[in-house]
Amino acid sequence: MVEIIIAPNAGFCFGVKRAVKLAEESSDLIKEGIRVFTLGPIIHNPQEVGRLKEKGIKPIGEEGPQRGDAVIIRSHGIPPERERELREHGFKVIDATCPYVKAVHEAVCQLTKEGYFIVLVGERNHPEVIGTLGYLKECGGRGIVVESMDDLKEALNKERVGVVSQTTQNERFLKEVVGELSLWVKELKVINTICNATSVRQEDVYSLAPSVDVMIIIGGKNSGNTRRLYSISKSLNENSYHIETEEEVDPSWFEGVKKVGITAGASTPDWIINRVKDKIEEICAGLSQSCSSSAR
């Protein structure tokens, strides 16, 4: 008998749910003849993006918006100068920036006002980080992005350092950065902006991965938070697999397996998680194993 356990916090976070909802609500504009575009894929999930496309909501691509069209800012947020440009072009701006990301924008400006040099713990090329750096610049602040401990050098000789983090940052790395900084700078202020959704999803993996035979991580191959879930899982359980859809599920993974864990990144809709679960149950049946799944 194979048991399938879906992690309690798998899938969409609050900010993504909200962005998708705002996108869906923009269908009303389409009915009024206004075209709706998203600034890049609204979530890191091609399937969900495809579903919205069918409703007429598509990422800016070959086709671009014209004056009067609506443009949706994704949950990641954008730099303020970019938002101004959109408005100057005459687009109707729908701001789906995650409120937790807005809190990071506010935090860097608050810390700047208080005279701190900013350390933004995150990935240099991540849209969220690019957006936050835009706000830092806007409010006249100075700071650096810290992606590895090496990047920290530039902050060590500062007297007063303020730390914030990308909302989807790995907690252990933030902890390492903050600990090290505390020994170097005279005054350190940390506003922990890691979104709880990310940490609870990561905690799920820490507790689930070691207790199952196979661990399945669902989410975009280009999604940083999903890749981190996968790397945590892989470090705890060799039989960890990162897939985007049920089509990648390989029957050979489940031979002789008794317990399967599933989790999914923040951009993975429930309907994909359910399809993966169904596929695994089907495989188990084919392998003449009796499958059971735990509701989350």
Place this chain on the structure above:
Amino acid sequence: MVEIIIAPNAGFCFGVKRAVKLAEESSDLIKEGIRVFTLGPIIHNPQEVGRLKEKGIKPIGEEGPQRGDAVIIRSHGIPPERERELREHGFKVIDATCPYVKAVHEAVCQLTKEGYFIVLVGERNHPEVIGTLGYLKECGGRGIVVESMDDLKEALNKERVGVVSQTTQNERFLKEVVGELSLWVKELKVINTICNATSVRQEDVYSLAPSVDVMIIIGGKNSGNTRRLYSISKSLNENSYHIETEEEVDPSWFEGVKKVGITAGASTPDWIINRVKDKIEEICAGLSQSCSSSAR
């Protein structure tokens, strides 16, 4: 000609030197007929305490001060209510509290004013910590002493935590505490109040040892901080020697030598350093080398 260079930060730290100096200056009061007492041994060195006793400056013990006598507060500091009591008893108070310890008193009150719950990283029964807690109480603050990670629990559910540390706190433990806190509390402010006396003594050795022919490290053979100075020195200069007193100085170390470096651990009074210097000069004279010593 042999040059003897004493490291700038050899021996007692700034705060202890200052306390001993203030004690010595109080001899003037003794001449005026005022008795002088210290609140506990002014330093952890029986020889040095004995030397001051001969000048009439003794720790409060069998004999206590009377109204009009002088009382010296040691470098560790004391709670403000205790200081008030001393004044109310009519004692002349000489405050030899280390300025770096005063900075901790100020830090807990500043953080309290800013609304933080205080985490004081240090030893619960250390006189410095007892003094700092007195200041925390005085300015209406709330907080805890963290001696082990277990103690931290009470702070983890707080929204805003301000961290300071005992001046002689181990850096690695502070780092661990701060790292952990950063993941739990919404806003963390750290004022690093660890005194850099230990690290500057080590820096001295890094710069002095490679530039001399012989390096002498003075301090207890059982003193961790002295042994660390010795091991740093030995790694940079093969001719490094760890001694406790001038009696261990071996003339054979100085044959053909042009430059001698001396440093000492935190528990070594100046007069022991000077005796070692004198002994080396004596040896140089015996070796018909002309000796000179650099003042530090």
